[in-house]
Amino acid sequence: MAYQPDRSQYPQKKADGTLDIDLASGKYLKLWQGPQHPGITGNMAIELTVCGDEVVEGKTHVGYLHRGFEKLMERRTFMQCFPIVCRICVPEPDFNEYCYAAAVEELAGLEVPELAHWIRTLILEMGRINSYLMYLGGQAGAFGQGVIGQWTTYVRDLMLDRFEELTGARIYHMFIIPGGVRDNLPEGFAARMETTLQEIESTLGDVERVMFHNAVFKKRAVGVGIIAPELLDSYGITGPNARAAGVAKDVRKDQPYLVYPELDFEAVTGKDSDIYTRADVRRRDLLLSIDLIRQILVKMPKSGAVMTKLPNVLHWKIPRGETYIRGECSRGEYGYYLVTDGSGYPRRVNVRGPSYTHSIALFERLVVNANISDVAALLVSLHTYPPEIER
Amino acid sequence: MKEELLKRMVKGPDGVEFEVEPLRDYYCEAGPTVQTPAYTAIIEKLFNWARSESIWILGFGTGCGAIEMRPLMTPRFDAYRYGIQWRPTPRQANLFVISGYLSTKTLKRVIRSYEQMQSPKYVVGLGSCTINGGMYWDSYNTIKRLDDYLPVDLYIAGCMPRPEALLAGFEDLKKLIRAGKAEGANQYAENFEWYKANQKSVIHDWDMPDYNW
Amino acid sequence: MVMQALYDTLKPRFLLGEFTKQRDDLAFITVEAVRLHALLRHLRDQEGFTHLVLLTAVDWLEDGQFQLTYLLNNRAKRQDVGLRVLIARDNATMESIHDLWAAAATYQRELREMFGIDFPDSPRLHEDFILEGWQDIPPYRRDFDTLKYAQENYRDRPGRETRDPAQHMKQQLYGED
């Protein structure tokens, strides 16, 4: 006997499709979660209208992190843009660097050395691990399981050490530069990386036992916030959110870039994209990234040039053209649309962050009829990073 | 009956006048006041020591610096050792860490949150973007100098500052508090007009009370 | 090659404009604004371009035009096609496509706010999206000067210097003269 909630008090739809919410009737309560709210992924806000314990309408408010990157880049030279692009998305900045660099290289007709491709792939996979580790902690934290966040942040710090060794910075690496990468791997990097990977694997084993096999976690996460496969196209859903619904939508496989054609892997998929499956897909994707890093470190050439010769970057002009470069980041399809007009500055840069559709259109749809307790977990499970929405 | 408990007419931020009955509903248009240390010096010293050893950070990640707050609270850096915790509500927090650039839209929320905190309260600006705009010096949507809008006790430079820098910064803040120099809330009350004028000059659609606690 | 074939079959029916092949899997096609909706529907339903990757605008201030770019992706065939629509810059208006892709409404809200392009009938179009209380011209337009705005509104800290990189390098390398 399934429990049927009584929804007779819920607001009716008006003629123009919006809900007829009469706050004065006392049946509904308006709740703001954010921007100052610990359950929100970063600096954004959701405006909920609740009836009883369930949400009848949710609206996402973004723009709190807007710095106007796309405008700022229009008044910076191509090389000056390179250090600011990584600031667009904080938890996984390398994709900005890669997509921007690749777009510039394509329009300027630069050939990037083979080794640089391998190092770029390595960096991107390392960034993906960081991002997923952060997510796992956040997802468990949204259900009140703080200890997972402690463990994953601990191993994330180890991965940041590897980043620091390679690029000199913990968060903003500024390593993938148009024309290649800044440097080759340091001496003995592979061995230290292996130690880190083993540590992460062992922690993930703990996480699997404590989080994924936990009865309470299953009770909270299974069957909540299901994304039906037919929503994928209409809402522009990509990445693990789509893969959890059973569609193997992975740019690394679909339209391979960098050295992914030479690596041996299968896209991770799940069934029924609920919170639990999405978390599980991300955990397995994390294991896949560990495997990919091992493959890269074995297969990559050991020496060679990492940088192609650039023209004088102070007077670098790129002929008129437009292109779109995409990559599979931890949240889905990340892309840069770059338009040049023959001058020394980009005419227009548009960043396509996967959170853009996930956290606005998709979230507003999924949150309807969700329990208030599940709203934070639902938002986290879509793995949204606000800075890439508003840039 | 005390005068402040009698019925009175007030003018709301939207210009509408309405009657307030203080015994039944609570409305206050009074601005912040300077809070003097009311006790003898030794007690104030003791309190200052307690304040410095128990810093509760407001859980509001206003910018990208927030990403280093999590490592700060986890095994590698473990700021709990120094009496630093985060609190989810401004009422219980003492320290507002402005973690990076502030867009004007966030600034509005930051002011509201700051004014709801109880004095003494401290503000730490993180990253070069709170100091002089940093990378976003020519952006139309981010402020450049945080101390124009809120009284800042301490800046931690960097883009972004490492957790070690944060810990060192907090140690410096503790020294300031112990020395009785971290009186940002009083500074805000004394120069209230100036701060409000600055805030209103960048927030073009000011649609909230002048002071909301 | 495949993209060229697609272009050739669609050209007479939708009176397509200029064709630019960027990569083997990416091409840009210019379309007239009135035929866009039908073409999008055809591409989505018949040709398998089911995924709207992005919708954005480019301001060609010199020509007095906005270029709207609709980028579609066909996952099965591994192809991308970008549709360029040029519309007049004054009182820019474009047909909404939120009925084809629900997520497009968000893009249209952003374009309305950042470029001032109107999309009649698009849901919640006039709500604040990113900016709040914005009173100047839409900031992504080319004639909006962000530096000037920043200098007028936000005070600099004394002592901060801004240098032009080309001038600065020249001075560093070759001295004052």
Add this chain to the structure above:
Amino acid sequence: MKIPWALLTLFIVINYGLLMTALVQKIGARVGRRHGIPIWQNYIDLLKNYGLRTSITHGVMFYLGPVFRLSGGVGLLLFVPSIYGSEMFSNFSFAGDLILALYFVFFGTLGMALGAAESGHPYAAIGITRGLSQMTAAELPFALAVFAVALQYQTLSVTDIVAAQQGSILNWTLFTNPFAVAAAMLSFLGSMMRPPFDVVLAPQEVPIGPPTEYHSSFLALMQTNRVLFPVAKIVIYMNLFFGGAANWPVFFLKVFLIYMVSAFVGVVFPRFRVEQSIRWFLIWAVPLGIIAVVRV
């Protein structure tokens, strides 16, 4: 002569509570591979919160909420004997103190509910509705267990119940009536505000539930209660089910061990939604309580 001794009990228990909760927090931090807070951190927090310069009010009930809560904790502690067989620390216990204790368990929460509702914060209201509904479900098995114990020993006096358990460890209610103890311990988990039953405070959803608006000395009062009330509650459990304590060291040890039960469960579990936890209590804990009553 009773009042000074009762105050001494209060003093000992508050200090013990401050240190023990910090210790438990440290143990929890070790699970997360952290060092955790200094052991005296709770004192500093308390001192700081009492020393804040401003505080604002939302009305009379807002003042009284923490006061009610604290008096609930103090009352609970003072009407139950802390140390068995000690004239000094038997406090104000009397023949029917078990009933009064049950009342005090609820009293603080109800006062808090009124105070938090007065604060006008929507999250405080949500937290309170959650808290009251969850507590009703959680206290039901406890009440049943208490009835079972009262029936078993044919008395409503805590002192007599403790007296009946003396002699051997096998005389403890834990062994003579395990079902009642099981039901009561499940209820104990629910009342300690730790996962999986901390949806009331859930910082990720309703930051942080009822005390959202509380600050400065109000918060300090509530912090005092947060160290006092669990100990007072555990004293009842200890007296009813675990043979009481004949001296302070045994008292400290038993209270710590019983407290650790909830900390142990809480550190690795996520939290239930409120209707899930109510269902959990009704399915698992209440039948145990009924069996306990029936078996006596």
